[in-house]
Amino acid sequence: MALVLVTGASTGLGLATATALAADGHDxxxxARNAGRLDDPGVLERMHDVVYGDLAQLDATVQVARQxxxxxxxxAVVHxxxxxxxxxxxxxNTVAPFVLTATMTAPGRSIVLSSGMHRSGSPQRLEADFADPGRTSYEDSKLFVTALAxxxxxxxxxxxxxxxxxxxVPTRMGGPSAPDDLEDGHRTQVWLATADAESLEPRSGGYWYHRVARAPHPAAADVTFQEAVxxxxxxxxxxxLPN
Structure with a gap:
């Protein structure tokens, strides 16, 4: 039995991940951002505990880490x-996983959600995006968080x-016409959070799509760019970031 934190789990993939883990007997x-984000408050009956906080705000993210x-x-922590x-x-998408990682006691495993759209992100946008984060694209944010992970x-x-x-996948974010399967959308996270470590190849540092390891954007795998992020x-x- 594992103790697992899932962020952004009031709806969509996060809720599916949390529910599947709980159904498998994990704590x-x-x-969630706040209690009002839960479409079904009854889901908390299946959870070990709940933490609230707005991950768009630095101070609130630090408080989530403390909770x-x-x-x-x-x-395991599923970002x-x-x-x-x-x-x-x-x-x-990028700052909150960093802050939680830097301020929480290190977990045994960390699973970070990216997107295939990170391949359209631009490493040249790093300085500009951090100077004016309100203009950061989804693609860039996912490239940065992939490099961070x-x-x-x-x-x-x-x-x-x-x-x-x-x-x-057809979540609130993905929209009803999204072509991928919602079940497949969360199974990899559940597996990575709980599978025997020796069954994972690579054991750490993998970029996964439906339990198949793939190559990320070349910049994300570049140590110089990782350190710049x-x-x-x-x-x-x-x-x-403590080592």
Missing amino acids: VVLH ADAIGPFD NAGVMRSRDTLAV LALARRRPQTLTHVVDPGW VSALEARTGIA
Whole structure:
């Protein structure tokens, strides 16, 4: 049995991930922006605990980390929370996973949600996006968080860190016409959070689509770019990433 935190789990893929983990007998801590985000408050009956906080806000994200640490340490954290077209895109999709990682007790595993759209992101946009985060595209934010996750896999070998492309699925974000299967969209996260570590290849630092390891954008795998992303996040938040 694992203790797992799932961020952005009030609806969509996060809720599907949290529900599936709980159904498998794991202790799940559900994160939501606030209680009003839960379409079905009854879902909390199946959860081990719940934490609330707006991941678009730095101080609130730090408070989420503190709430979670009071429950943990965690066997796995699934960084699922995300927004698509918003002035908070960089904050939620990239900054929040960094802040939670930098301020929480290190979990056994970290699973970061990316997107196939990260391949359309531009590494040349890093400086401009961090200077004016309200203009950051979804594609850039997912490129940056993919690079961050792969940097974490390299810098923190004690935590098995993986990146997941869940596909384009029919959630509130993806829309009803999304072509990929919602079930397939969360199965990889559940598997990575709980499978025997020896069954994972690679054991850490994988980029996954439906449980198949694939190559990410070349920039995301580039150590120089990874370190540039970490440095930009440290400068933006004032929080150093402990090794």
